[in-house]
Amino acid sequence: MPSLISKLPCFLVRWKMSNISNDDSKSDNPIPFSRTRMTRRQAITAVAGGAIALAAVGAGLYYSAPTTTPSETTTMASSTLPSVSSAAGKISILGFNGALGDALVPVINAFQANTGITVEYTRIGYDELAEKGASLMTTQDTSFDIICQDDPFTPKFYEAGWYEPWETFGWQRDSDIFDGLIDLGTWPTPEYMGPVPPGARDKSPKQYAVGWGGGPCVNYVYRTDKLQELNLGEPKTWDDVEEIAKAANDQAKPFYGWVNRGAKGDPIAFDTFPIFFDYGLPSIFDDNWHVIVDGPEGVSALEKYLAIAKYGPPGLANYGATEQGLELVQGRVMQGLPVPGDVVKDVEGSQSLSAGKLKWMLPPAGPGAHTTIIGLFCMGISTYSLNKQTAWKFIDYFLSKEGQQVYTTQGQTWPLRRSLFSDPAINSQPWVKPLYPGSVEMFDAHPKPYPRTTLWLSLVNIYGGYLNLALTGGISPQDALSKAKVELEQELKRAGYIP
Amino acid sequence: MKDKHLIVPFVLLPTLFLIVISVYPLVYSVVLSFFRGLLERFIGFRNYSDILADSRFYAALWVTLEFTAITVGSEILIGLLLACSLALFSIKKPSWWQTVYIVPLAIPPVVSGVIWKILYHPSFGPLSLLGLIGLPVPDPLGQPNLAIFSVSLINIWMWTPFAFLVFYSGIRAIRPETVEAALIDGASKFQIFRTIILPSVRTLILVVIFWRFTANLTAFDEIMGSTEGGPGFVTTTLTIFAYWIGFKSWDMGYAASASVYLLLLVAVVGSTLFRRLGIVKE
Numbered sequence: 001m002p003s004l005i006s007k008l009p010c011f012l013v014r015w016k017m018s019n020i021s022n023d024d025s026k027s028d029n030p031i032p033f034s035r036t037r038m039t040r041r042q043a044i045t046a047v048a049g050g051a052i053a054l055a056a057v058g059a060g061l062y063y064s065a066p067t068t069t070p071s072e073t074t075t076m077a078s079s080t081l082p083s084v085s086s087a088a089g090k091i092s093i094l095g096f097n098g099a100l101g102d103a104l105v106p107v108i109n110a111f112q113a114n115t116g117i118t119v120e121y122t123r124i125g126y127d128e129l130a131e132k133g134a135s136l137m138t139t140q141d142t143s144f145d146i147i148c149q150d151d152p153f154t155p156k157f158y159e160a161g162w163y164e165p166w167e168t169f170g171w172q173r174d175s176d177i178f179d180g181l182i183d184l185g186t187w188p189t190p191e192y193m194g195p196v197p198p199g200a201r202d203k204s205p206k207q208y209a210v211g212w213g214g215g216p217c218v219n220y221v222y223r224t225d226k227l228q229e230l231n232l233g234e235p236k237t238w239d240d241v242e243e244i245a246k247a248a249n250d251q252a253k254p255f256y257g258w259v260n261r262g263a264k265g266d267p268i269a270f271d272t273f274p275i276f277f278d279y280g281l282p283s284i285f286d287d288n289w290h291v292i293v294d295g296p297e298g299v300s301a302l303e304k305y306l307a308i309a310k311y312g313p314p315g316l317a318n319y320g321a322t323e324q325g326l327e328l329v330q331g332r333v334m335q336g337l338p339v340p341g342d343v344v345k346d347v348e349g350s351q352s353l354s355a356g357k358l359k360w361m362l363p364p365a366g367p368g369a370h371t372t373i374i375g376l377f378c379m380g381i382s383t384y385s386l387n388k389q390t391a392w393k394f395i396d397y398f399l400s401k402e403g404q405q406v407y408t409t410q411g412q413t414w415p416l417r418r419s420l421f422s423d424p425a426i427n428s429q430p431w432v433k434p435l436y437p438g439s440v441e442m443f444d445a446h447p448k449p450y451p452r453t454t455l456w457l458s459l460v461n462i463y464g465g466y467l468n469l470a471l472t473g474g475i476s477p478q479d480a481l482s483k484a485k486v487e488l489e490q491e492l493k494r495a496g497y498i499p
Numbered sequence: 500m501k502d503k504h505l506i507v508p509f510v511l512l513p514t515l516f517l518i519v520i521s522v523y524p525l526v527y528s529v530v531l532s533f534f535r536g537l538l539e540r541f542i543g544f545r546n547y548s549d550i551l552a553d554s555r556f557y558a559a560l561w562v563t564l565e566f567t568a569i570t571v572g573s574e575i576l577i578g579l580l581l582a583c584s585l586a587l588f589s590i591k592k593p594s595w596w597q598t599v600y601i602v603p604l605a606i607p608p609v610v611s612g613v614i615w616k617i618l619y620h621p622s623f624g625p626l627s628l629l630g631l632i633g634l635p636v637p638d639p640l641g642q643p644n645l646a647i648f649s650v651s652l653i654n655i656w657m658w659t660p661f662a663f664l665v666f667y668s669g670i671r672a673i674r675p676e677t678v679e680a681a682l683i684d685g686a687s688k689f690q691i692f693r694t695i696i697l698p699s700v701r702t703l704i705l706v707v708i709f710w711r712f713t714a715n716l717t718a719f720d721e722i723m724g725s726t727e728g729g730p731g732f733v734t735t736t737l738t739i740f741a742y743w744i745g746f747k748s749w750d751m752g753y754a755a756s757a758s759v760y761l762l763l764l765v766a767v768v769g770s771t772l773f774r775r776l777g778i779v780k781e
Binding site for chain 1: 554
């Protein structure tokens, strides 16, 4: 620093000389304008910088911009099919962007072709979907007839009466559709799925929606080839998983013993729920919404998870579905807990080094249970829809065997119907094959969803925040769960769930 | 007023514009804060009292102050250092360096957050190369004791150019005759720096402190783009806290009350700085 200071006056003297030579001495400002004027190179750099920034912003806007599709479908419907003039012959669906949302397009095409009813399918980003849905409903907007929402947000729709009960349309439970998918759309929630919010306990259960997109459950996957090399058997318990992680882990290669989504909030909370269930927790709450996750079962579950996760890649605490998928695609992990809907196409795709080498199955058992967590997008009819019957026609078609065949084969995803999952013509499809019979076993294990409460989005931020902190080593498992309990109960008290 | 016909275009319209874009959202936000959720149930001042009993609020307040202190202090020091170095050294093509220094200003903050998230990523970013040569790979955003500094660095990288530009223009505005006179009077170089340079840019330093302090109290994009407030809650500032409550938990009323407290904090800190730092004289 002193050397800088010592040069300062000299610089200023030179500056003065420069001013004189530039004949700017008459100016009050000692700095000649020519020196501050932007050169051509600067201008080009600035323009290029601005262009990059604009492109980046534009890209962000593009990805978040709503997309109304299938545009071809809508056009086709209005040009080649009998024109529909009444409002009852047209419905609008609010859905979500990405491959999961794309899967519905062939069903819409087929429905339009079969019925002549025009379907407008508007898709928006995941984060905007909850906000859009809530704002549409609070303003009693009639723009959309069918609204899709991720399941943690659906209790809000059920409790506020934003979805129309399906009993109105003559809905009958279909045993061929997996129970978990139907139960996710039932309110109040069935008992096995966890505690019922105080305000909903006395209501008689009704069907409001069905789970269909993404998910369906947290799977356990392992590399069959590597397990053979290690001369180890298929894991039956979480202790086995830890043993395999330790044996397979080689950070120098790198080849990691474990991967899951470790990012704060929903990702880590969702992915670790199976371990908590398996260690004997029916939920993180008891039937009266008191937090029980800090008990011995919860602490043991978290300790086991952390013992396994230490064989994960560096930065696991920031891993979302993208990073997890990348690790699997690059063939750098032995085992993990992916949600197929997020990654299966890529992980089992032709570019993946893990393709064909993974077994997708129900996560191993713990001392208390052997199950997993279910979570996916749901579809229901807006209570403010002006075309409820037509909307129901679409849902009825979607759930039908014919609709599900189209959905699975052309939409390239898994079927909601047991009979189709078991059909060799379906389960031999490359996008279903890895999930069969694992997914059916998972549905049969009565997977539980996130706790069914309108508060969950708030609670998961607290709970998932402390799990994430524990994963980074910033707090002990016991402290993480104890602190989470204090803050969770604070929220529950505020909402009147507990005294 | 002589030209009464000018009242509408030059007074009323701008006032109306200000009300629409500034006052209305503020009033709406205050109204929201009296409700549970998104205008679902009127609960009076309950959100305000609840938030004062919420340990997360105080944790977020502490992180906000920590983040602001680290970033503002660093931006002032580094900005001054850069401005002085460019002015002092006989660096070739100073205008080129000037352009290089201000490039971060052209990048949107949220993009900066994502860029740095990748740069910091221990598995997929450049840091992973350390592992290939057998060195331990740090996880700047994943380690609780490092995360706040790593996030602060993003803000410092983004906004130091602003401080640099202001200080550089201030130094260049000093009349060389003043310095020459001091040299003739036998002043030491340090005395010249302390008595001429620093007083000349003092007001600018105060302005930058004020501007960056109030801006960094509400910093959001770069934190959201990189850590989303994690790991755990160690980088959860008040704005991130309000965002999570409002847009992840959907309790808009509670988030609005947190925002009102934040607004009060910015107003108090801002006006205190204004007075204490002598930007305005009472």
